[in-house]
Amino acid sequence: MKKLFVYGTLKKGYALNHVLSKSKKVGNYITKQKGFEMTGFWFPYVWENENSEFRIKGELYEVNQDDFRTANRIELGAGYKLKEIDKNIFAYIYPKKIDAKSLYVVTNKKEKYYEWRHTSDMPKMSKT
Numbered sequence: 117m118k119k120l121f122v123y124g125t126l127k128k129g130y131a132l133n134h135v136l137s138k139s140k141k142v143g144n145y146i147t148k149q150k151g152f153e154m155t156g157f158w159f160p161y162v163w164e165n166e167n168s169e170f171r172i173k174g175e176l177y178e179v180n181q182d183d184f185r186t187a188n189r190i191e192l193g194a195g196y197k198l199k200e201i202d203k204n205i206f207a208y209i210y211p212k213k214i215d216a217k218s219l220y221v222v223t224n225k226k227e228k229y230y231e232w233r234h235t236s237d238m239p240k241m242s243k244t
Contacts (some may be wrong), residue, residue, distance in 0.1 A: 118184055121145055121207040123174030123234050124160040126187065137188065139183045145176035146229050148202045148232040155218045160232035161210045173224070176205065
């Protein structure tokens with residue numbers, strides 16, 4: 117099984133998580149590799165920036181072939197590229213910078229990672 121890192125609408129509790137219904141959630145995960153930027157509104161964009169010290173927080177799944185095929189249709193069709201972001205861990209990364217700031221992106225400056233949250237999470241954020 118392939119390991120897929122998700123950080124947006126494919127996460128548990130979000131709009132497209134049903135796509136991973138036959139896959140196993142390994143747990144929450146923060147990328148080991150640095151060099152990412154993030155923005156997003158209804159869904160997030162993550163792209164590579166070699167000058168960034170930031171990682172991405174999301175969830176790690178062991179995906180079966182059917183779920184992986186469906187996720188590929190959605191994410192690759194939306195313009196993302198599938199990349200190995202950590203050893204044997206893959207994620208959908210946007211191929212270019214998006215010039216927009218977002219209230220949906222939480223920046224943890226102490227641990228140096230970004231995390232995307234939807235509006236339904238906003239009340240919970242003030243408690244974390």
